Amino acid sequence: MRELMWIALSSFRETVRDKILYTLLFFVLLLFGFSMLLGEWSVFSQQKVITDFSLGVMSIGGLAIAIFIGVGLIQKEIQRKTILTLLSKPVHRWQFLVGKYLGLVMVLVVNILVMTAALWLVLKLSGFAFDPRLLLASYETFWEMAVITAVALFFSSFSTPVVSSLLTFAVFLASHMSGGILQYLETMKKAVGKIPGATPLPPYVEWTAKTVRFALPDLEIFNIRSVVVHGLPLPDMYLLWSTLHGIGWCVFLMALSSVWFSRRDFV
Amino acid sequence: MNLVEIRDFRKSYRLGIEHGMKCVEAVKSITMDVPEGSLYGFIGPNGAGKTTTIKTLMGLLRPTSGSVKLMGRNPLDPASRQQVGFQPEQPYFYDYLTGLELLTFYGRLSGMRGQELSKRIDEACSLCKVEPSWLGRRLRTYSKGMSQRLGLAQSILHKPKLLILDEPMSGLDPMGRRDVRMAMLELHKAGTTIFYSSHVLSDVEEVCTHAAMVVRGTLRVSGTLNEILNDPADPDHRQKLEDILAREVELA
Numbered sequence: 001m002r003e004l005m006w007i008a009l010s011s012f013r014e015t016v017r018d019k020i021l022y023t024l025l026f027f028v029l030l031l032f033g034f035s036m037l038l039g040e041w042s043v044f045s046q047q048k049v050i051t052d053f054s055l056g057v058m059s060i061g062g063l064a065i066a067i068f069i070g071v072g073l074i075q076k077e078i079q080r081k082t083i084l085t086l087l088s089k090p091v092h093r094w095q096f097l098v099g100k101y102l103g104l105v106m107v108l109v110v111n112i113l114v115m116t117a118a119l120w121l122v123l124k125l126s127g128f129a130f131d132p133r134l135l136l137a138s139y140e141t142f143w144e145m146a147v148i149t150a151v152a153l154f155f156s157s158f159s160t161p162v163v164s165s166l167l168t169f170a171v172f173l174a175s176h177m178s179g180g181i182l183q184y185l186e187t188m189k190k191a192v193g194k195i196p197g198a199t200p201l202p203p204y205v206e207w208t209a210k211t212v213r214f215a216l217p218d219l220e221i222f223n224i225r226s227v228v229v230h231g232l233p234l235p236d237m238y239l240l241w242s243t244l245h246g247i248g249w250c251v252f253l254m255a256l257s258s259v260w261f262s263r264r265d266f267v
Numbered sequence: 268m269n270l271v272e273i274r275d276f277r278k279s280y281r282l283g284i285e286h287g288m289k290c291v292e293a294v295k296s297i298t299m300d301v302p303e304g305s306l307y308g309f310i311g312p313n314g315a316g317k318t319t320t321i322k323t324l325m326g327l328l329r330p331t332s333g334s335v336k337l338m339g340r341n342p343l344d345p346a347s348r349q350q351v352g353f354q355p356e357q358p359y360f361y362d363y364l365t366g367l368e369l370l371t372f373y374g375r376l377s378g379m380r381g382q383e384l385s386k387r388i389d390e391a392c393s394l395c396k397v398e399p400s401w402l403g404r405r406l407r408t409y410s411k412g413m414s415q416r417l418g419l420a421q422s423i424l425h426k427p428k429l430l431i432l433d434e435p436m437s438g439l440d441p442m443g444r445r446d447v448r449m450a451m452l453e454l455h456k457a458g459t460t461i462f463y464s465s466h467v468l469s470d471v472e473e474v475c476t477h478a479a480m481v482v483r484g485t486l487r488v489s490g491t492l493n494e495i496l497n498d499p500a501d502p503d504h505r506q507k508l509e510d511i512l513a514r515e516v517e518l519a
Binding site: 002003007010013014017018080081082084085086087088089090091092265266267 | 280322325326327328329345346348349351353354355357358359360361362363364368372373375376377378418421
């Protein structure tokens with residue numbers, strides 16, 4: 001387990017010194033500042049607009065970090081051949097992979113803390129109080145980032161950076177939208193039943209939507225923005241279930257990545 | 268005792284879609300042993316299969332057929348690398364780490380901690396002529412020669428029984444080459460078995476106890492240097508490795 005910790009710490013150190021992280025963080029913070037303007041222009045409650053927009057930016061920022069850093073994390077090691085020296089040490093390949101992932105998760109924690117602090121600052125500058133429930137939204141965003149980073153690492157364990165980035169983005173979109181699509185199909189099915197002569201959708205459409213829904217992590221589970229922004233109650237045990245969902249997918253994806261990775265040749 | 272045992276080793280790669288998924292045989296047949304205490308030169312022209320063999324020994328590639336054993340174990344088992352040091356050809360390191368951070372990281376992965384690790388970093392750096400002033404610098408500022416020396420230092424941190432070096436002198440100036448050669452001789456004198464690939468045949472002739480010659484993926488010659496260099500037809504005549512290699516390339 002110590003090897004895992006050393007690899008994670010080194011990966012964390014390497015990533016926090018990478019300029020790309022600061023570039024991404026800079027844009028995220030810039031958009032936070034933009035939310036203040038958006039709040040002023042909006043006809044809705046300024047506080048709600050700022051928090052809703054900023055939490056959305058946090059989620060997109062997480063996706064950008066997963067794609068730009070997560071995908072490159074392993075690929076860079078392979079392309080720059082640093083992996084040859086590291087894997088010549090008495091470490092298992094899965095320890096290398098999981099260690100790199102944990103290092104990036106540590107970076108995500110720091111990022112979430114910085115972004116949450118920036119949100120607090122933006123709200124304070126706009127004259128609003130920081131609702132402690134925003135911390136819950138940040139917590140859920142962390143899990144969303146952790147899962148999407150695991151997805152990025154999984155794809156990068158066997159494909160090129162470009163393909164991995166595209167697939168990660170596709171998973172992000174599909175897993176956010178699949179729940180909504182299923183609901184839409186359900187509504188369509190009911191509507192078709194009530195309209196005489198209307199042709200029902202072919203069964204494979206629903207089957208495909210259900211497969212996508214259950215084969216991919218449900219990232220919507222981590223989206224509690226509207227609940228927090230509008231002050232709605234969270235169901236009992238929601239945080240526990242969403243955390244277990246996040247942990248489960250991270251463990252599953254890392255196990256799958258490790259299997260792929262252990263079979264790879266490093267030419 | 269043999270620290271490396273290779274039997275009927277063959278390795279082929281499948282090229283990408285852009286090359287029509289063609290199969291390329293990098294190594295056709297290699298059978299050889301590296302005995303404990305030897306300083307073993309692994310020579311051959313470019314593309315002969317030296318790096319493929321070394322990477323397979325380090326568990327970075329899987330053999331297509333045959334068997335490869337490192338310290339009596341399967342190289343894919345991390346325990347086989349516990350007492351092995353390795354420096355790849357043209358070592359690359361993490362840009363944003365300093366030399367000291369890198370050595371500390373690799374030393375920890377090899378099981379060293381605290382005072383023992385600091386002491387070993389000093390010893391390895393002194394042997395490989397890594398100047399203390401370099402250690403605080405980020406690795407992206409290192410020249411090729413500095414990286415090569417640091418690469419050698421990281422490979423001997425944990426006092427390995429077996430040291431495997433892939434072209435350790437490539438890219439070094441004459442002084443650098445001499446320093447690496449001296450370091451290898453010193454390590455060998457201290458009991459480390461060294462297996463290294465090289466294009467510099469005069470170095471191999473000068474320092475090695477054993478050598479193996481691989482041409483187009485096939486082992487052509489192997490044994491002690493005396494066995495290889497002594498001409499069986501004329502015991503008084505000592506051949507040059509360069510001539511032997513030229514002859515084997517022609518025959519292959």
